[in-house]
Amino acid sequence: MKIAVASDGPDLNAQLGYKFGTSAYMIMVDPETFKFEAIPNPGASAHRGSGMQAVVLAISKEVDAVLTSYASPTIKRHLSDAGIIVITGLTGTVQQVVERYKQGEFERYKPGAHRFTAMHDGISASTILHALQNTARQFANLLPVLIGVVLLIGLFNTFISEEALDSIFSGAAGLDTLWGACFGSILAGNPINSYIIGGELMDLGVSMFAVTSLIVAWVTVGLVQMPAEIAALGKKFALVRNAVCFVFAILVAIPTAIIFNKFAA
Numbered sequence: 001m002k003i004a005v006a007s008d009g010p011d012l013n014a015q016l017g018y019k020f021g022t023s024a025y026m027i028m029v030d031p032e033t034f035k036f037e038a039i040p041n042p043g044a045s046a047h048r049g050s051g052m053q054a055v056v057l058a059i060s061k062e063v064d065a066v067l068t069s070y071a072s073p074t075i076k077r078h079l080s081d082a083g084i085i086v087i088t089g090l091t092g093t094v095q096q097v098v099e100r101y102k103q104g105e106f107e108r109y110k111p112g113a114h115r116f117t118a119m120h121d122g123i124s125a126s127t128i129l130h131a132l133q134n135t136a137r138q139f140a141n142l143l144p145v146l147i148g149v150v151l152l153i154g155l156f157n158t159f160i161s162e163e164a165l166d167s168i169f170s171g172a173a174g175l176d177t178l179w180g181a182c183f184g185s186i187l188a189g190n191p192i193n194s195y196i197i198g199g200e201l202m203d204l205g206v207s208m209f210a211v212t213s214l215i216v217a218w219v220t221v222g223l224v225q226m227p228a229e230i231a232a233l234g235k236k237f238a239l240v241r242n243a244v245c246f247v248f249a250i251l252v253a254i255p256t257a258i259i260f261n262k263f264a265a
Helices: 050-060 073-081 094-102 125-159 162-168 171-185 191-203 208-220 226-233 235-264
Strands: 003-007 027-029 036-040 065-067 086-087
Touching: 003 050, 003 094, 027 073, 036 226, 050 073, 050 226, 065 094, 065 125, 065 162, 065 191, 065 226, 171 208, 191 208, 208 235
Parallel strands: 003 065, 065 086
Antiparallel strands: 003 027, 027 036
16 A cells, blocks of 8 residues: 655655645655655746646555645545545654554545545644645745746846847757757746746747747756656656657647748738
């Protein structure tokens, strides 16, 4: 048997993360031996769709149950549809909740209910405090992104000259599309940044082919995040998915740019 516990740290003494989708780690524990594997949660960025990344991780690891403080109804439904028991409303350390699960303190799985809770009433002060701490931590994690978006345009205009762009993007549709997809695959960050960079590139005369492929590759290909994806989904899947998305970024960009240029003319 294997249990996935959403936690703030990489060991059994770590506190449970407040939200399943955005906790820092997923700890896979064997409740009989307490052998565990700590995996960085690919959804910890708190970006859109982060919860589903955590769901995919849990399913790919073939866990039998998920223990967490909170999980949204959508996450519960996807996990329970995969045959995974979901128990929410928990506090304490990873080891403590696994021991409680092992001792049978929690309600049994009810098929089709999509609702699983710990056997206690009310919300404790420690739960509220933990929730506030996690909210503050997530805001602190997002703050650099917000500041980065504000500063990105100024930095881009300061350090990227039209001459440098002309030497990379020649205006040839095929080559510009390829270069755009390459840069989009390497760069990392919030997808909003790709729109800002794309707008600046267009203002500097870079073709729609390059801008479109850059944006598509940015949001679908993730070379920087590949280690986490390999850990969650396996090396073969991660490599194939990124390769296919890179190719499709090019295939999508070319007709999109042609249509746009036609209507913009």
